[in-house]
Amino acid sequence: MAVNLVRRQRIDGETNNDQFGAYSIQVDGTIIVGATGEIADVNNDGILDLVVGAGFAENGEDIGKVYIFFGDGTGRFNGTPILDAADADIIIEGEGAGDFFGASTVITDVNGDGLLDLVIGAPGADHGAVDTGSAYVFLNQGAPSYFATDATGADHRIDGNQLMGNFGSFIATADFNGDGRADLVIGAPLVDIGTIQDAGAVYVFFNQGPPNYYATIATNANQTISASGVDEGFGINILPADVNGDGSVDLIIGSPLHSPSLSLLSAGAVYIFINNGLGSFPTTTAAANQTILGSQAGMQFGSSIDAGDLGLDGDLDLIGGAPFFNPGTAPDQGALFIFYNNGNLTAPFFAANTGLADHIIDGENPNDRFGRTCIIADMDLTNGPDIFVGAPRHDVGTVESVGAVYLFLNKGFGVFAFDAAGADLRILGEEAGDRFGSGIRTGDLTNNGLQDVVIGARLANFGGEDSGSIYSFIQERPLPPPPSGRSPAMCEAVIIDRVVSDEIFYLEDDEFDIPIGEIRVPPGSTIDGVVTVTVLQCVPRVELALNRIFADIVFMVQKELLVTTPDELVFPLEFGFRLERTVEFRKSFPVELELIDPDLLLDLECRIVNIAGTDVVTLHPSTFDEGTGLFNKDAAFDEELTVRVKVKVVQERQVVLPSCSPRHQIDIGVSTAVILP
Numbered sequence: 001m002a003v004n005l006v007r008r009q010r011i012d013g014e015t016n017n018d019q020f021g022a023y024s025i026q027v028d029g030t031i032i033v034g035a036t037g038e039i040a041d042v043n044n045d046g047i048l049d050l051v052v053g054a055g056f057a058e059n060g061e062d063i064g065k066v067y068i069f070f071g072d073g074t075g076r077f078n079g080t081p082i083l084d085a086a087d088a089d090i091i092i093e094g095e096g097a098g099d100f101f102g103a104s105t106v107i108t109d110v111n112g113d114g115l116l117d118l119v120i121g122a123p124g125a126d127h128g129a130v131d132t133g134s135a136y137v138f139l140n141q142g143a144p145s146y147f148a149t150d151a152t153g154a155d156h157r158i159d160g161n162q163l164m165g166n167f168g169s170f171i172a173t174a175d176f177n178g179d180g181r182a183d184l185v186i187g188a189p190l191v192d193i194g195t196i197q198d199a200g201a202v203y204v205f206f207n208q209g210p211p212n213y214y215a216t217i218a219t220n221a222n223q224t225i226s227a228s229g230v231d232e233g234f235g236i237n238i239l240p241a242d243v244n245g246d247g248s249v250d251l252i253i254g255s256p257l258h259s260p261s262l263s264l265l266s267a268g269a270v271y272i273f274i275n276n277g278l279g280s281f282p283t284t285t286a287a288a289n290q291t292i293l294g295s296q297a298g299m300q301f302g303s304s305i306d307a308g309d310l311g312l313d314g315d316l317d318l319i320g321g322a323p324f325f326n327p328g329t330a331p332d333q334g335a336l337f338i339f340y341n342n343g344n345l346t347a348p349f350f351a352a353n354t355g356l357a358d359h360i361i362d363g364e365n366p367n368d369r370f371g372r373t374c375i376i377a378d379m380d381l382t383n384g385p386d387i388f389v390g391a392p393r394h395d396v397g398t399v400e401s402v403g404a405v406y407l408f409l410n411k412g413f414g415v416f417a418f419d420a421a422g423a424d425l426r427i428l429g430e431e432a433g434d435r436f437g438s439g440i441r442t443g444d445l446t447n448n449g450l451q452d453v454v455i456g457a458r459l460a461n462f463g464g465e466d467s468g469s470i471y472s473f474i475q476e477r478p479l480p481p482p483p484s485g486r487s488p489a490m491c492e493a494v495i496i497d498r499v500v501s502d503e504i505f506y507l508e509d510d511e512f513d514i515p516i517g518e519i520r521v522p523p524g525s526t527i528d529g530v531v532t533v534t535v536l537q538c539v540p541r542v543e544l545a546l547n548r549i550f551a552d553i554v555f556m557v558q559k560e561l562l563v564t565t566p567d568e569l570v571f572p573l574e575f576g577f578r579l580e581r582t583v584e585f586r587k588s589f590p591v592e593l594e595l596i597d598p599d600l601l602l603d604l605e606c607r608i609v610n611i612a613g614t615d616v617v618t619l620h621p622s623t624f625d626e627g628t629g630l631f632n633k634d635a636a637f638d639e640e641l642t643v644r645v646k647v648k649v650v651q652e653r654q655v656v657l658p659s660c661s662p663r664h665q666i667d668i669g670v671s672t673a674v675i676l677p
Contacts, residue, residue: 003409005473006473008474009082009471010081010462010470011050011472013467014085014463015057015467016467018466018468020057020470021037021469021470022438023102023103025103028231033372034237035456036055036105036439037052037470038106040116044115048444051118052085053101053120054085055100055103061097063096065101066102066120071445073445074474075473077472093150094122101151103168103169105120106171106172110137112181118140120135120154120171121134121167128217129164130163136154137154137155138155158218160188160191161219166189166190167186170235174249176206177206181209184204185238189233189236197230198233200255201224201234201235202225202251204279228284229258229259234253237255239253241307245316248275248279250275251272252307254303255269267298269285269294269301272290290347292320292354301322301325301337302321304374307319308385309385310376315343316341317341320336321372321389322334325371330363335370335371336387340414343646359415361418364394364420364421370391373438379451380409383412383413386408386410387416389405389408391405391420402434403428403434403437404429405453407423407425429460431460433461435460438456439454439456448476450476456468500650501649502646507553508642512639517634519563519635520622527637529559529562533641535608535645537554538554550582551647552582553582553583555580555581556576556579557641559573560573560574583647607649608647618639
């Protein structure tokens with residue numbers, strides 16, 4: 001369906017230079033800009049709220065603030081079309097000048113009480129030394145106050161351990177060690193690693209539970225991942241995601257200032273760190289499981305990153321922005337690079353560099369800096385997830401740096417337009433210098449089943465020079481006229497496929513000394529041909545007692561081989577056979593199968609997503625005894641057949657989803673939810 005986004009509200013920063021909703025950090029003279037803000041249900045009323053950081057807030061003193069706006073279900077926060085950030089429902093202030101409190105924000109349930117808590121970065125905080133940086137944990141106390149209103153009232157604080165390290169510039173959260181608790185990963189992009197200046201580091205903190213939950217200083221982090229390049233600024237961009245689909249959360253880290261060589265200064269890189277299942281990762285960028293490099297000097301690949309199953313094959317694909325990419329005649333036009341996951345359990349998962357990317361979306365004009373921001377979201381509920389890309393330096397006519405955000409709809413199997421001019425939708429900022437598109441977040445703000453979008457303009461001037469603004473845009477679901485004058489139904493029933501298991505299997509069938517028959521095959525002959533493998537049957541089985549899912553697969557293997565002698569005589573060999581295998585899924589959704597009603601596991605369906613293979617055939621020709629003039633051994637061949645098959649076990653379910661009332665809420669339990677791999 002077509003996507004039509006309607007502007008609902010603009011929220012303006014309070015004072016000059018607040019840069020409301022964004023934060024920038026300087027690494028060796030290069031400024032890297034990142035969005036700071038999240039969308040989540042903070043007050044637990046079933047409607048999404050907005051959390052926005054302003055690290056430069058407080059009249060030029062850069063103390064920093066975090067603003068929380070409660071949603072009203074219409075796509076607005078506090079009702080009016082234009083809102084001053086000073087009228088936020090909750091404002092949390094930093095401690096001191098230069099703290100940049102609010103430079104990063106993350107929302108997660110730290111203490112497991114069902115209420116969403118806040119973790120806020122202040123990379124300029126001076127606890128221990130100047131600009132060591134800190135991260136503050138605020139536990140949600142519920143109504144009416146929810147959170148303390150200043151950093152000194154935080155429930156916990158984690159401090160950096162190095163002078164000028166800027167610990168807290170980026171924070172992300174996930175359960176890395178599989179204990180059900182929210183862990184943290186925190187970036188310190190200006191940390192020196194030995195004598196390597198501003199290399200940067202990332203720290204992983206496991207949630208230890210009450211009373212403190214996390215270690216109090218970066219030195220005591222459960223793990224540190226260090227960069228090895230001068231002025232790399234590693235730790236600016238962190239994305240937890242299960243890259244290889246093994247059930248453990250991995251780390252994707254964008255490092256836009258990475259220099260692969262002297263000829264590729266600031267080409268950028270995206271690193272993949274695979275979780276060993278216990279929450280441990282390789283400890284240096286040099287040891288990363290995979291590094292995807294920028295292929296052009298200065299392009300700053302990795303300035304923005306996101307992951308999603310664009311091809312709907314069960315594997316997470318990767319997008320990465322390079323805002324300074326030059327396609328040849330358009331400096332700083334920018335581009336977005338798309339990498340499809342090959343489905344491997346071990347690296348490499350993606351192409352090695354941007355020159356080998358599976359798809360590229362180019363910016364529209366020189367100096368647009370297209371790709372500064374990006375995010376994946378399913379906007380039209382068709383063909384899989386779509387992509388938003390920000391170009392904050394886009395000019396509108398002669399009006400400079402107004403900014404633009406482009407929406408690219410998935411055409412199916414991860415196919416998108418090739419350039420910004422072919423975008424399905426373009427949203428423009430309002431005035432010169434706004435830098436509209438400097439932040440993008442999505443969520444269903446109206447509870448109508450459609451994704452809405454919130455976009456930042458970090459240098460908009462509506463609340464003062466460079467005060468910054470945030471815009472909300474909603475999708476309106478059209479309702480058909482009620483039949484016979486009756487009111488429309490409040491809910492609709494839909495059929496969905498719930499993915500229970502999803503995995504790639506490598507099945508081998510090795511045979512040796514297979515006789516060719518009465519054909520005399522002289523030395524120097526060759527054998528080749530085609531082996532066709534067809535899936536005849538795939539039957540899923542669930543063993544609740546073992547907490548396992550199996551599938552019995554029957555293949556038909558048809559061989560059409562040709563033996564060619566040195567004098568070019570050709571002998572065909574044709575035969576077929578059935579190959580039966582039982583496979584066991586290690587990745588199942590939900591993991592705790594014993595908690596599911598056995599009746600809900602009836603009517604499972606086995607789906608073959610794709611199938612490929614390799615076949616290595618070695619010919620052993622007939623041997624000839626020159627003394628007797630007879631062949632004393634018949635010809636034979638060896639075969640090593642490997643079939644690569646990607647299998648999904650799905651269950652068709654009918655569920656009820658809300659369709660019209662913006663305040664109507666329905667809880668869909670795990671037994672009826674769409675479980676994505």
